[in-house]
Amino acid sequence: MKKINVITLGCSKNTVDSEHLMAQLAAAGYSVVFDSERTDADVVVINTCGFIGDAKQESIEMILSAVAAKQEGRIERLFVVGCLSERYADELREEIPEVDEYFGVKDWADIVKALGGEYSEALTTERVLSTPKHYAYLKISEGCNWMCGYCAIPLIRGKHVSVPMEDILKEAQGLAAKGVKELMVIAQDTTYYGIDLYGRRRLADLLSELCKVEGIEWIRLHYAYPAAFPEDVIEVMAREPKICKYLDIPFQHISDNVLSAMKRRHDKAEAMELIKRLRKAIPDIALRTTLLVGYPGETEQDQAELEEFVREVRFDRLGVFPYSEEEGTFSARELKDDVPEDVKELRAGRIMQIQEQISLENNLERVGRRMRVIVDSRQGDYYVARSEYDSPEVDQEILIPVELRQLRKGAFYEVEITGAEDYDLYGEVISSWRKKTQ
Numbered sequence: 001m002k003k004i005n006v007i008t009l010g011c012s013k014n015t016v017d018s019e020h021l022m023a024q025l026a027a028a029g030y031s032v033v034f035d036s037e038r039t040d041a042d043v044v045v046i047n048t049c050g051f052i053g054d055a056k057q058e059s060i061e062m063i064l065s066a067v068a069a070k071q072e073g074r075i076e077r078l079f080v081v082g083c084l085s086e087r088y089a090d091e092l093r094e095e096i097p098e099v100d101e102y103f104g105v106k107d108w109a110d111i112v113k114a115l116g117g118e119y120s121e122a123l124t125t126e127r128v129l130s131t132p133k134h135y136a137y138l139k140i141s142e143g144c145n146w147m148c149g150y151c152a153i154p155l156i157r158g159k160h161v162s163v164p165m166e167d168i169l170k171e172a173q174g175l176a177a178k179g180v181k182e183l184m185v186i187a188q189d190t191t192y193y194g195i196d197l198y199g200r201r202r203l204a205d206l207l208s209e210l211c212k213v214e215g216i217e218w219i220r221l222h223y224a225y226p227a228a229f230p231e232d233v234i235e236v237m238a239r240e241p242k243i244c245k246y247l248d249i250p251f252q253h254i255s256d257n258v259l260s261a262m263k264r265r266h267d268k269a270e271a272m273e274l275i276k277r278l279r280k281a282i283p284d285i286a287l288r289t290t291l292l293v294g295y296p297g298e299t300e301q302d303q304a305e306l307e308e309f310v311r312e313v314r315f316d317r318l319g320v321f322p323y324s325e326e327e328g329t330f331s332a333r334e335l336k337d338d339v340p341e342d343v344k345e346l347r348a349g350r351i352m353q354i355q356e357q358i359s360l361e362n363n364l365e366r367v368g369r370r371m372r373v374i375v376d377s378r379q380g381d382y383y384v385a386r387s388e389y390d391s392p393e394v395d396q397e398i399l400i401p402v403e404l405r406q407l408r409k410g411a412f413y414e415v416e417i418t419g420a421e422d423y424d425l426y427g428e429v430i431s432s433w434r435k436k437t438q
Helices: 012-027 053-071 083-095 108-114 153-157 165-177 203-210 231-239 256-261 268-281 300-313 330-334 341-366 433-437
Strands: 003-008 031-033 041-048 075-082 135-139 182-186 218-221 243-248 286-293 317-322 370-379 382-387 397-401 412-420 424-432
Touching: 003 012, 012 031, 012 041, 012 075, 012 108, 012 135, 012 182, 041 053, 041 083, 053 075, 053 083, 075 083, 075 108, 083 153, 135 165, 165 203, 182 203, 203 218, 203 231, 231 243, 231 268, 256 300, 286 300, 286 341, 300 341, 317 341, 341 412, 341 424, 370 397, 397 412, 412 433
Parallel strands: 003 031, 003 041, 041 075, 135 182, 182 218, 218 243, 243 286, 286 317, 397 424
Antiparallel strands: 370 382, 370 412, 382 397, 412 424
């Protein structure tokens, strides 16, 4: 049995794609591994990211590392798939011909065929998990219709296409049967789910059905576009105890001038009203957002308005990125990248400095509070856990001293928060959550 190593770069949506591919390859007779630290296997498949400059560079470096391993005889065949390959296949074939073949983001059947297997429609909801077995990402749609001025995703992934609800539920049930307890619902825009299949947005219906899946205890929602946010989604989030009080909603900016230039479909007033509605319906909700600074034409006044927005809203989690021109997008074609790179970095740093203080103050308010957590791992002298207010890999953690109690990975516990830093909490276990509720 030949070993195939599937290396995944980029976002969690790529992770789901790789996991589906690995299920197909395992059925084709391969021994499948996923190890980005090693490139020695009979076959290596690299699932690339092509969204921003840094991600492109990381993908190129990984490809070149695998090419070197192939030249040394540690790899028989090398394939490159995903976003970078979708956008730049011709250039890559010319510049790095040592790769056996390049495939795009929708060429899964061709990849399996190239590796001697036969793609099976019966396995489309099957996954080989590369995450810890107690949580998984659940992709509910592909592509995006919004066409924001800076974003290359529609150029890479195409228009929005929802996954039929019955397929999503079947996949969720399969994940639960494998021991998954937490689902991260993801898409380019989760709120748009269903409109192409059912004539209306049906994210609320989908969330309600996912709550019925036995074994799933937490469901959290990522990448929700703020424009025309469905009111019934807020209602189901407030009503269903399995849905985490957590929402990842990328606002990108708050200045009406910049939002208009970005071709976002909302303005400042609409963003503030949505935040107000969310916090009124779900008072303890943790809001995560991403912001983009240094967009063409952004002024110091726009930046000051963005900084005041961060101070006023006091997001629980926040990421900020300097603008990176992406070829083919509206902003690359029609606008001048006129904010110097050092100014972009300075503006991003100012936002994060504000957020660091907010995060510390928010965390200090949680000291003495008891909350439900799930244990992800053990690292050195601490167990690493999370509350419903934090998503894995991108948010903060709750550190529990090892010497106090032996804990099980993937288990839920009630913890009292005993200390706080800007991006971490410390806690002590009070009891097993299951024992508490029985």
